[in-house]
Amino acid sequence: MENELNKIREQQKEAWNTFSSGWKKWDDLTMEWLKPMGDEIISYIRPKNGDIILDVASGTGEPGLTIASMIGDGKLYLTDLSEDMLTIASENALNRGIRNTETIVCDVCELPFEDNTFDAISCRFGFMFFPDMLLAAKEMVRVLKPGGRIATSVWGIPEKNFWVTATMGTINRNLNLSPPPPGSPGIFRCAKDGLMHELFSEAGLKNISEKEVTSKLNSKTSDVYWNMMNEIAAPVVGALSKADDAMKRKIKEEVYQALNEKYPDGNIMIDSSATVIYGEK
Template identity: 70%
Template structure:
């Protein structure tokens, strides 16, 4: 099993590094889309001036950078599997004049920090992709100080996230792709009611709560939506790589049809839904 987890981790690292340029290209749009979930995470962990905060699976740096900008005397350690994503986070910190951060490329299942290091932990949309969620949660709790706070977000049900299903649903309808094994990393792996709250409970957290947070992907046009998803969506590109040109064109045509049908005025602003789960050590 360890070898399998290692293999998944290396594949993920390679994939996030490869797609980092797409994330940089669409950063403003994507960060605006994910901001409501980041705000709720920040509201729940309520960082204080001198806190030392860990932001896990931060990608291009949020919500860690926003948290760092709130602290007077504290700092944020921003982590991700992908060094190329963290390089973008450092660029953004420099542009915004944020100096109280450090970045660390590492695996959440093997956090390189001593026990009881951090006052708070944020993790926006990471759990769905962790090869071993139980181990990840235990590691987070290990490095969290007694009384420390943790908040994470995961995507909720597919039917509330058309921004994903418009493309992936069309791909699955047209292509005979092998079903992923039960519990495999994926967008809606954590959508099941109470899955993360139960995980937090088993990891030893208390005062656990869960709240649904909605957002909007302002893609503006169907073309913009399609191009963005192909630039940042590793599973989408992986699936389409198995299709010939005719099938790719058919899928694109059908995606455009269902998106245009949903937004006949051409203003493509797609609702989303996520769960923010909170706990204390």
């Protein structure tokens, strides 16, 4: 089992490093899209001056960098499996004049911090990809101070996330891909009602609450949406690599058709829905 978890970690690390350039290219669009979830996380953990805060699965830096700008002489640690993503986060911090951050490449299941270190922890869209979600949650609880606050976001059900299903639904329908084993890392792994509440409770957190947060991916055009998904989404690229050129064209045409049917005015603002989960140690 441990070998299998390590294999998943290495695959994910390689994928995020590979697609980091795409995330950098599309950073403005994706961060605008994901901002409502980050804002909700921030409202839950209530950052204040002097806090020491951990941001897990930081990617290109949000919501960690916004939190860092709110804690004055406190400190914000940005952590991720991917060193290339954290390089982008460091560049973003520098460009915004944020100097109270430190980036650390590490696995959430083996956090390199002492017990009871952090006042709060944020984690936007990380849990779905952690090989062992319970171990990850317990590690976060371990490094959180007594009374500390943690908030995370996970994607909701497929029916509310057309930004995924427009492409992956079309790919699956055409290529008849085998579904991944139950519980495998993936976008909708944490969408089941109550799953994250139960996970937080089992990890030792209390005063747990959940809230749905919706947003729009304002891609404006089908071309922007298609290009972005092909430059940031490893599952899309991986699946399309199995198709010949004719099938790739067919899938692209059907994705565009689905977008045009849903947004006939040509303004492609795609629905998304997530759940933000909060708990206290």
